[in-house]
Amino acid sequence: MLDIVWLLPALPLLGFGLLLLVGRRLGDPRAGWLATTLVAGSFAVAAVVCAGLYLRSPHDRVFVQTLFDWIPVGGLHIPVAFRVDQLSITMALFVTGVSTLIHLYSIGYMHGDDRFPTFFVYLNLFVFSMLMLVLADNFVLTFLGWEGVGACSYFLISFWFERNTAAVAGKKAFVTNRVGDFGFLLGMFLIFAHLGSLDYGTVFGHVSSLSTSTATAIGLLLFLGAVGKSAQLPLYIWLPDAMEGPTPVSALIHAATMVTAGVFLMARIHPILFHGPDTLTVIAVIGAATDFYAATIACAQNDIKKVLAYSTISQLGYMFLAIGSGAYVAAIFHMITHAFFKALLFLGAGSVMHGMHDEQDMKKMGALRKWMPITAGTFIVAWLAIAGVPPFSGFWSKDEILINAWDKSAVLWAVGAITALLTAYYMSRQVFMVFFGNARWQEAADAKEPQEAEAQAEHEPAAAEGTADEHGGKDEHGAHGDFRPHESPWTMALPLVALAGLSAVGGALNLPINKSTEFLTKWLEPLFGSSLHEVTASTGTKWLLFAVTLVLVLIGIGLARAVYLAHRIPEDDLEPSVLRHAWYFDAFISALVDGPGRLLGAWTAYVFDLKVIDGAVNGVATLVRDTGGTVRRIQTGFVRNYALAIAAGALALFAFVVFRTA
Amino acid sequence: MTVPGAWYLTLAAFLFVIGAVGLLVRRNVLVMFMCVELMLNAVNLTFVTFARMLDDIGGQVIVFFVLVVAAAEVVVGLGIIVAIFRRRAGATADDISLLKG
Amino acid sequence: MDWAVFIVAAIAILAGAVGVVTSRNPVHAALNLVLTLFGVAVLFVAQQAHFLAVVQVIVYAGAIVVLFLFVIMLLGVDQSENLEVEPLAGQRPAAVGIGIAALAALLLPILFGKWQWLSGQASVVGPAHTGTDPNVNRLAKALFTRYLLPFEATSVLLVIAVVGAVVLARRPLSSERRAETVTEEP
Numbered sequence: 022m023l024d025i026v027w028l029l030p031a032l033p034l035l036g037f038g039l040l041l042l043v044g045r046r047l048g049d050p051r052a053g054w055l056a057t058t059l060v061a062g063s064f065a066v067a068a069v070v071c072a073g074l075y076l077r078s079p080h081d082r083v084f085v086q087t088l089f090d091w092i093p094v095g096g097l098h099i100p101v102a103f104r105v106d107q108l109s110i111t112m113a114l115f116v117t118g119v120s121t122l123i124h125l126y127s128i129g130y131m132h133g134d135d136r137f138p139t140f141f142v143y144l145n146l147f148v149f150s151m152l153m154l155v156l157a158d159n160f161v162l163t164f165l166g167w168e169g170v171g172a173c174s175y176f177l178i179s180f181w182f183e184r185n186t187a188a189v190a191g192k193k194a195f196v197t198n199r200v201g202d203f204g205f206l207l208g209m210f211l212i213f214a215h216l217g218s219l220d221y222g223t224v225f226g227h228v229s230s231l232s233t234s235t236a237t238a239i240g241l242l243l244f245l246g247a248v249g250k251s252a253q254l255p256l257y258i259w260l261p262d263a264m265e266g267p268t269p270v271s272a273l274i275h276a277a278t279m280v281t282a283g284v285f286l287m288a289r290i291h292p293i294l295f296h297g298p299d300t301l302t303v304i305a306v307i308g309a310a311t312d313f314y315a316a317t318i319a320c321a322q323n324d325i326k327k328v329l330a331y332s333t334i335s336q337l338g339y340m341f342l343a344i345g346s347g348a349y350v351a352a353i354f355h356m357i358t359h360a361f362f363k364a365l366l367f368l369g370a371g372s373v374m375h376g377m378h379d380e381q382d383m384k385k386m387g388a389l390r391k392w393m394p395i396t397a398g399t400f401i402v403a404w405l406a407i408a409g410v411p412p413f414s415g416f417w418s419k420d421e422i423l424i425n426a427w428d429k430s431a432v433l434w435a436v437g438a439i440t441a442l443l444t445a446y447y448m449s450r451q452v453f454m455v456f457f458g459n460a461r462w463q464e465a466a467d468a469k470e471p472q473e474a475e476a477q478a479e480h481e482p483a484a485a486e487g488t489a490d491e492h493g494g495k496d497e498h499g500a501h502g503d504f505r506p507h508e509s510p511w512t513m514a515l516p517l518v519a520l521a522g523l524s525a526v527g528g529a530l531n532l533p534i535n536k537s538t539e540f541l542t543k544w545l546e547p548l549f550g551s552s553l554h555e556v557t558a559s560t561g562t563k564w565l566l567f568a569v570t571l572v573l574v575l576i577g578i579g580l581a582r583a584v585y586l587a588h589r590i591p592e593d594d595l596e597p598s599v600l601r602h603a604w605y606f607d608a609f610i611s612a613l614v615d616g617p618g619r620l621l622g623a624w625t626a627y628v629f630d631l632k633v634i635d636g637a638v639n640g641v642a643t644l645v646r647d648t649g650g651t652v653r654r655i656q657t658g659f660v661r662n663y664a665l666a667i668a669a670g671a672l673a674l675f676a677f678v679v680f681r682t683a
Numbered sequence: 684m685t686v687p688g689a690w691y692l693t694l695a696a697f698l699f700v701i702g703a704v705g706l707l708v709r710r711n712v713l714v715m716f717m718c719v720e721l722m723l724n725a726v727n728l729t730f731v732t733f734a735r736m737l738d739d740i741g742g743q744v745i746v747f748f749v750l751v752v753a754a755a756e757v758v759v760g761l762g763i764i765v766a767i768f769r770r771r772a773g774a775t776a777d778d779i780s781l782l783k784g
Numbered sequence: 785m786d787w788a789v790f791i792v793a794a795i796a797i798l799a800g801a802v803g804v805v806t807s808r809n810p811v812h813a814a815l816n817l818v819l820t821l822f823g824v825a826v827l828f829v830a831q832q833a834h835f836l837a838v839v840q841v842i843v844y845a846g847a848i849v850v851l852f853l854f855v856i857m858l859l860g861v862d863q864s865e866n867l868e869v870e871p872l873a874g875q876r877p878a879a880v881g882i883g884i885a886a887l888a889a890l891l892l893p894i895l896f897g898k899w900q901w902l903s904g905q906a907s908v909v910g911p912a913h914t915g916t917d918p919n920v921n922r923l924a925k926a927l928f929t930r931y932l933l934p935f936e937a938t939s940v941l942l943v944i945a946v947v948g949a950v951v952l953a954r955r956p957l958s959s960e961r962r963a964e965t966v967t968e969e970p
Contacts, residue, residue, distance in 0.1 A: 661776055713856060714807070724844075738914060740910045751938045751942065754945075
C-alpha cells in the first residue's frame with residue numbers, strides 16, 4: 022500500500038505537463054477542473070499512504086522508496102527517493118488537502134482571466150515541488166523542491182506582470198529567498214564535508230559524530246534558509262509585497278504551504294538541532310521577535326491583504342518559537358491549524374474583494390455581513406480561531422506553544438502572550454472594519470452620485486458596454502450608482518465552508534485533556550524521540566497560563582471594539598505612522614542597497630576588477646612580453662657573437678668533463 | 684732523448700687557443716677559415732702525440748680522417764663564400780645579420 | 785737533437801699562428817698558415833707519423849692553402865681589414881678572456897702531470913711504434929681492416945663535397961637568374 026507514494030508528486034507533475042501542452046485548448050474552466058482533480062487524486066493517495074503507515078507498528082513507521090539514481094558522481098550518490106514517515110505524510114496530507122480546496126476556489130476566482138490555464142500550470146507545478154520537498158529522503162531532493170516552490174512563487178506573484186508592482190514583487194521574493202537558499206547550500210556543503218552523505222537516514226544516524234560547534238553551524242545555516250523561505254526577521258520583506266499576486270496564490274503559498282517549508286525543514290533536522298542546542302535558542306529568539314514585530318505592523322495596515330500578510334509572518338514566528346523550545350509537535354499542530362484558518366482568511370478576503378469590485382482598502386468597506394453572509398460567517402470563524410478563542414483550533418495550538426515557551430524562558434512566553442493580545446486586536450479590527458460598522462462604501466458612492474448621474478447621461482453608450490474588470494466578468498454591478506456587493510459563486514463558497522469547519526474542530530487533533538486525546542503527539546512522538554521537549558510545568562501552572570492568555574485575548578478584542586465599533590477612542594491614536602510604514606524597514610534596506618550597496622558595486626567593478634584582477638592578468642602578459650624583449654637582445658644576428666657563445670659553452674663543458682674526474 | 688709528450692700537448696694547446704681567439708676577433712671570412720684550420724691542426728698534433736704516448740695507431744687513424752674531412756669542409760666552405768661574394772663583394776662576417784631578433 | 789727540432793718547429797708554428805691572426809692582408813695570412821702547417825708536419829715526423837706528415841704537406845699545405853689563394857685571387861678579397869676597430873661591443877675582451885680560460889683549462893692537467901685526465905687507454909687499436917712494421921703499414925692495416933667502413937664513407941663524403949662545390953660555385957643558369965630576387969640588405 023505504501024508503494025504508491027510515488028503517485029503523490031507524479032499526479033501534479035502530470036497536470037503540469039498536460040496543462041502546458043493542451044491547457045490553452047481546454048480553456049476556462051476545464052483546465053481548472055483538470056488541475057483540481059489531479060491534486061484531489063494526490064490527496065486520496067496521501068490518505069491511502071497514511072492509512073498504510075498507520076497500520077504499521079508505531080516504531081516501524083519509516084518507509085523509503087527509491088525511484089532511480091539521480092546524481093552519481095564519485096563519492097556522492099543522490100537518488101530520487103521518497104521517505105514516508107509520520108512527519109512527511111502529515112505534511113503531504115494537509116498540503117494536498119488545502120491545495121485541492123484552493124484549486125477549486127481558483128476556478129471561480131480566476132474566471133475570465135486571459136491566462137486562466139497558465140495559472141493552473143503554475144499551481145500544479147507548485148504542488149509538485151512542495152510534495153518533492155516534503156517527501157524527499159535527502160537534502161538535495163529537498164532543495165530541489167525548495168527551489169521549485171521559490172520559482173513557482175515568483176511565477177505566481179508576478180502573474181499579472183503587466184503591473185509593474187507585481188513584477189517587482191516577484192523579483193523581490195525570489196532574490197530574498199535566494200539569500201536564504203545560500204545558507205541552505207552552505208549547510209548542505211558542511212554536512213557533506215563532515216559526514217560524506219546527504220541522505221537523511223545516514224546523516225541523522227551519524228549526527229553524534231559531529232562536534233557541537235559543527236552541528237550548531239549547520240543548524241544555523243539551514244535555519245538561514247528557513248528564515249528566507251518562511252519570512253522571519255530580517256528576510257520577511259518579500260511577503261507583504263507578495264500580496265500583489267492573485268488571492269488564491271496568497272492563500273496557498275504564503276499562508277498554508279510554502280512558508281511552512283521552513284518550519285518543516287527545522288522539524289526534519291531535529292537531530293542536528295538537538296546536537297547543537299544553541300541553534301534552538303537562536304531560533305526561538307528570532308521567532309519571538311518576528312512574532313511581536315509583525316503583529317505591531319499588522320495593527321496599522323489598511324489593506325485587507327497586508328494585514329493578513331503580516332499576520333502570517335507573526336504566526337510563523339510562533340511556530341519557530343515552538344521549534345526553538347523543542348516543542349516540535351506544537352509547531353506542527355499550529356502549522357496545521359494555521360493552514361486552515363489562514364487559508365480561510367485569505368480566501369475570504371478574496372471573496373470580499375471579488376464582491377467589492379476589487380477594492381482592497383478596508384477603510385472603504387463596512388457592514389458587508391448583510392450582503393455576503395457566507396463569507397462573513399466563515400471569516401468570523403477564522404477570526405475566532407486565529408485570535409485564540411476556545412474551543413476553536415487556534416486556541417489549543419497557540420497555548421501549547423506558549424506553555425513550551427514558558428518552560429524555555431519566561432521572557433519568551435511574555436513576548437508570545439503580548440503578541441496574542443495584539444493578534445486578537447488586529448484581527449478583530451479587521452473583522453469590525455470589513456463586516457460590521459457603517460457601510461462606508463455606500464456613503465462614498467452616495468456622495469459621488471449627483472455628479473455621476475450627469476456624467477452618465479453623456480457617456481451612456483460607452484458605459485453600457487461596461488468596463489472590463491480584471492476578471493472580465495461583466496456587470497452584475499451595473500453603472501456606478503447601482504453598486505452592490507454580492508456573494509461569491511459556489512466554487513468559491515464551498516472551500517470557505519470546508520475550511521471553516523476544519524478551523525472550528527481542528528483542535529481535536531491534539532486536545533491536551535489527557536494522553537489519549539493527544540492524537541498528533543502520539544502520532545509524531547516516535548519520530549522526534551528525545552528531541553521533543555517534555556513539558557515540565559505543573560498542571561496548575563498550565564491552567565494559569567491558559568487563563569492569562571485568554572484574558573489577554575479578550576482585552577485585545579475589547580480594545581478593537583472600543584476603537585472601531587463603538588468609536589470611543591480615535592483610530593489615529595493607535596495607528597502611528599511608524600507602524601503603518603512597517604518600522605521603515607523596507608526603506609532602510611533600499612537606502613542600504615542604494616547607498617553603500619551601490620558604492621560597493623562600483624568599487625568592485627571599477628577599482629577591484631579593473632585594477633587588481635585585470636592588472637594581474639595583464640601584468641602577467643606584460644611581464645612575459647618585457648622579459649622576451651630583454652632576452653631577445655641576445656640574438657644580435659652577428660655570427661661572431663654566436664661563435665663567442667659557442668666557445669664559452671664548449672669551454673664550460675670541457676672544464677666540467679675534465680675536472681669532475683679530479 | 685725524446686721530447687716528453689707534455690711539451691707537444693702544451694704547444695698544441697697554445698695553437699688551438701690562438702686559432703680560437705683569431706676566429707672570434709677577425710672579420711674577414713677567409714681569415715676566419717684559416718683560423719679554423721689552425722685549430723684543426725692543433726687537434727691533429729694532439730692526437731698524434733697521444734698515439735705516440737699510448738702506443739696506439741688509432742690516434743693517427745683519427746688524424747687521417749680529420750684531414751679528409753677538413754679538406755671536404757674547406758671545399759664546400761669556399762664554395763659558399765664564392766656564392767656569397769658573387770652577390771656583393773667585400774662582405775665580412777658582420778654583414779650577415781638578418782637573423783637579428 | 786730532438787729538442788732542437790722541437791724548438792725550431794714550435795717557433796715556426798707559433799709565429800705562423802700569430803701571423804695568421806694578426807695579418808691585415810689575407811694573402812699574408814695564407815702564407816703564415818703555410819708556415820704553421822710545415823711546422824706541424826715536422827713535428828709529425830718527429831713523432832714517427834711519417835705518412836701523416838707527407839699527407840699534411842700534400843693535402844693541407846699543397847691543396848687547401850692553394851685553394852684559399854685561388855679564392856682570394858678570384859674574388860678580390862685582398863682588401864685589408866681594419867683591425868683597429870671592433871664594431872661589436874665587448875667581443876675582443878670576451879674573446880681574450882675565453883682564450884685565457886681555455887688555455888688554463890687545457891694546461892692545468894698537463895702541468896700537474898695529470899694528462900691521464902685527457903687521454904684514453906693504451907693500444908686500443910694497435911701498436912704505434914713497438915714492433916718492426918713501418919708506420920705506413922701499421923696505418924694501412926688499421927685503416928683497411930678495422931676502419932674500412934669509415935674509410936668508404938669518407939670517399940662518399942668527398943664526392944658530396946665535390947658536387948656541392950660545383951653546385952654552389954657555378955654561374956646561375958638563365959632560368960634561375962629570373963628567379964633570383966633575393967636581396968640581402970640588412
